[in-house]
Amino acid sequence: MDHLSFKTVSVNKANADKAWVVVDASVAPLGRLASQIANMLRGKHKPSFTPNSDCGDNVIVINADNLRVTGKKMTDKIYVTHSGYPGGQKRLTLREKKAKNAASVIEHAVKGMLQGNRLGREQFRNLYVYAGNEHPHQAQQPQAVELKNL
Numbered sequence: 001m002d003h004l005s006f007k008t009v010s011v012n013k014a015n016a017d018k019a020w021v022v023v024d025a026s027v028a029p030l031g032r033l034a035s036q037i038a039n040m041l042r043g044k045h046k047p048s049f050t051p052n053s054d055c056g057d058n059v060i061v062i063n064a065d066n067l068r069v070t071g072k073k074m075t076d077k078i079y080v081t082h083s084g085y086p087g088g089q090k091r092l093t094l095r096e097k098k099a100k101n102a103a104s105v106i107e108h109a110v111k112g113m114l115q116g117n118r119l120g121r122e123q124f125r126n127l128y129v130y131a132g133n134e135h136p137h138q139a140q141q142p143q144a145v146e147l148k149n150l
Helices: 030-042 094-100 102-111 118-124
Strands: 020-024 058-062 078-082 089-093 127-129
Touching (some): 030 118, 078 094
């Protein structure tokens, strides 16, 4: 009978095993990179994944300025924002947004792949994106991660 008494472990904030990982943004195109990062933030790569709690890892993304995209997305992909006032619509191409702030391109892509509720906002806070090769999180001893299924 003992082999049938497996317990389902529900991970919460207190017992979540959160690690720090480093991902290089120059190894994969934007969409594939963002989907892998979103899965790590949610914790779907762990056997103890619980969909209603923040059990994912803290993800540090470096080399955001070396981001790759395929096709004509640099000129054809458009980010549209609106201030709420008449005539307040602004349009930026991917090239313009990357020139202004390279980290915001990755953040925008990852945020769109997370849940649109309190939990998704909490998981998004575990993402740290830096344009260069350096980051200020050496004290956390992050592990470099190779992305799979690209």
